[in-house]
Amino acid sequence: MIDTKKITARGRPRSFDRDKALATAQRLFHQKGYDALSVADLTAAIGINPPSFYAAFGSKAALYAEALWLYEANEGLDVATALAPEIPLGQGVAAIFKQAADAYASGDARGCMVIEGARGTVDPEAGAVARSRMEASRSFIRDKIAARDLPQAEILADYIMMALAGLSSSAKNGLPTQRLRTLAAMAADGVTQHIEEA
């Protein structure tokens, strides 16, 4: 495979910062959702015209996919640390829920961008992308639990995803951080109880 990385750019240089535009798009997608945010909104926020938009990002859905990836990299929950083998599972799950409570209620874009995008998005392509990322998260969590030789990895992963969806929903409904944290602690009790019973 030949390196296709351009060392020197040919042609007219881009007049805007692509990474900055992507960050702007990610924030707006998170705030308003895919369907409620038009390409006209995006180009206006970035400060470019439609042809520049499509030349740089391909399509609205492709930009959304990039934005989701950026969101997961920057604001995603640290599941790997929370579910590390040396930490008791109940404690790890509680840590995840607490992280979620803090993250989902912070800033102007409330809720989880992936979870909300997977559910509410009308556009089929964008919805499929978000659902794919959500399923990837579920698989990651399930594998982390299964590594403990626990037979309930599947249902526990389902429960965690359910609780995160509930927390995201409550956050979007405007619940303050402190109240979300209480809900997170209560939801974590459902896990500890289920492990003890087994």
Next chain:
Amino acid sequence: MIDTKKITARGRPRSFDRDKALATAQRLFHQKGYDALSVADLTAAIGINPPSFYAAFGSKAALYAEALWLYEANEGLDVATALAPEIPLGQGVAAIFKQAADAYASGDARGCMVIEGARGTVDPEAGAVARSRMEASRSFIRDKIAARDLPQAEILADYIMMALAGLSSSAKNGLPTQRLRTLAAMAADGVTQHIEEA
């Protein structure tokens, strides 16, 4: 031709059954969501033309409000019975969650029409209607709990709404009934634990 509701109707009689059309609309709104369902879809499904649609229902948003009301009347959870004073609270909440697990995974329209509508709807008017109904449900639940002289009525109501949102989300993601029931039972544990701690 078909329908003569009022025997003493004045002008040309309506050629379709309004109640049947409303039921059709309710099912479609629940299946596809408000934004993904166009007026053209609705008129095609009912078998009428746009003028008849608007003469009968006023607007798409007004029909959605009627559909939400019909949904709550026909498929709403029986919270009043579950949270009756003579039933232990933990048991009542578990009953609500089990009801939700069964209802949200049944048929072709998965999830709760109110919860999903309150969150994902882009249209401001329709979203506000759904959110209003959801807030009414929360208040009803809170009052039922507060009637037991429990100081945690607010947070418990928040927790129930959070769990219902999570169950609705998981149901829309395709989880089968049996798995949803297990999640419902786990979520109910979070309540019993919280009551015992107080």
Next chain:
DNA sequence: TTTTTTTTGTATCAATCACTACATAAATCC
């Protein structure tokens, strides 16, 4: 300079959205 390559701004495109103007059809009231 001349050529080549890429981005830019202007000005759209066709499709879809919720919604209606209008004339006709079908009923009751006088």
Next chain:
DNA sequence: GGATTTATGTAGTGATTGATACAAAAAAAA
């Protein structure tokens, strides 16, 4: 019967959607 009232079908409204055609502009390469 004629007048009145309501619903219907045809056809189309303006607005908005995501995405483009086109030619000028701006850079490197020849």
